[in-house]
Amino acid sequence: MSMSSSILFNCKPGSLLCSSTSSFLFKFKFPASSQCSPLPTVEFHATTPRASTHTHTHNHISIENESSSVASTNTSTSRRRALVFVAATTTPLLLLFNHEAFAVGLATTTSENYLLIKEEVRKVLSKAKAAGVLRLVFHDAGTFDMDENSGGMNGSIVYELDRPENAGLKKPMKILEKAKTEVDAVKPVSWADMIAVAGAEAVSLCGGPTIPVPLGRLDSMEPDPEGKLPQESLDAPGLKQSFQRKGLLTQELVALSGAHTLGSKGFGNPTVFDNSYFKILLQKPWTSSGGMASMIGLPSDRALTDDNECLRWITKYAENQSMFFEDFKNAYTKLVNSGAKWKSM
Numbered sequence: 001m002s003m004s005s006s007i008l009f010n011c012k013p014g015s016l017l018c019s020s021t022s023s024f025l026f027k028f029k030f031p032a033s034s035q036c037s038p039l040p041t042v043e044f045h046a047t048t049p050r051a052s053t054h055t056h057t058h059n060h061i062s063i064e065n066e067s068s069s070v071a072s073t074n075t076s077t078s079r080r081r082a083l084v085f086v087a088a089t090t091t092p093l094l095l096l097f098n099h100e101a102f103a104v105g106l107a108t109t110t111s112e113n114y115l116l117i118k119e120e121v122r123k124v125l126s127k128a129k130a131a132g133v134l135r136l137v138f139h140d141a142g143t144f145d146m147d148e149n150s151g152g153m154n155g156s157i158v159y160e161l162d163r164p165e166n167a168g169l170k171k172p173m174k175i176l177e178k179a180k181t182e183v184d185a186v187k188p189v190s191w192a193d194m195i196a197v198a199g200a201e202a203v204s205l206c207g208g209p210t211i212p213v214p215l216g217r218l219d220s221m222e223p224d225p226e227g228k229l230p231q232e233s234l235d236a237p238g239l240k241q242s243f244q245r246k247g248l249l250t251q252e253l254v255a256l257s258g259a260h261t262l263g264s265k266g267f268g269n270p271t272v273f274d275n276s277y278f279k280i281l282l283q284k285p286w287t288s289s290g291g292m293a294s295m296i297g298l299p300s301d302r303a304l305t306d307d308n309e310c311l312r313w314i315t316k317y318a319e320n321q322s323m324f325f326e327d328f329k330n331a332y333t334k335l336v337n338s339g340a341k342w343k344s345m
Contacts, residue, residue, distance in 0.1 A: 152339015
């Protein structure tokens with residue numbers, strides 16, 4: 001028996017964790033509706049010797065069996081036997097092709113939409129705006145509580161902009177709204193996906209690692225519980241405990257804190273993503289009696305140097321920027337996937 005197959009796709013084209021001060025009013029359109037890509041259409045042709053195969057769609061297998069020697073009076077019986085035989089031998093393959101077709105179709109659609117989101121984000125994003133956009137990621141995803149199974153990367157930040165800890169986030173949200181409007185005109189995207197991709201682009205734009213972000217998060221229809229973000233006044237044990245409740249290790253706490261190198265907290269160039277944060281932490285400039293040096297960083301930043309485990313990672317990242325980039329990329333991916341509700345496949 002010889003078989004041939006074809007697969008057709010039907011597809012339509014400040015502190016990062018704590019509050020700052022500026023705010024203004026504007027209107028949003030949210031939350032965005034989320035749509036799944038249509039299922040792919042699979043066409044599978046199975047042929048027997050000298051059989052004529054008719055083309056069908058919608059996952060049909062078309063088989064016509066004919067006798068190669070004589071026109072048998074038992075044609076219907078012969079055809080039924082051929083159908084049973086071919087179905088038994090090709091069904092496992094059909095299921096495999098159907099699964100692969102769906103996976104490839106989903107990947108193709110996701111890739112096209114992902115590139116569109118990145119393109120529109122780049123149009124509205126600048127290095128000066130990167131810190132604010134990245135802070136949106138932390139404040140949306142940072143509400144995740146593993147024990148309560150609440151919060152996380154779900155776009156609920158759109159309902160939470162008036163909370164004190166989110167002061168200053170209306171401006172970067174308004175920036176992303178422009179990009180989201182353009183993306184939605186082609187294929188609607190959730191706020192959760194939009195913010196996750198935008199934060200990764202902010203890092204990359206400022207010289208940090210390239211961070212691939214999977215798509216498919218659903219938006220929450222209500223705000224997350226209050227009081228779930230780490231407080232800037234926490235000491236090292238408090239920070240470690242807070243991050244543990246979010247499923248994040250001490251190493252990931254330190255790596256993610258390195259994002260504070262962006263912005264106006266005094267850790268190197270405010271528009272360059274590098275390992276300056278860790279180098280300056282080791283210098284402990286806040287212990288100096290000279291002027292602005294004592295204002296560098298937040299209490300939570302300074303507290304990291306008082307913990308031996310945290311200090312070990314700070315030292316590693318200060319000495320090896322490549323290690324920091326790799327660990328930040330992994331921690332960021334884990335953060336933006338935490339608590340996310342995904343589209344059903």
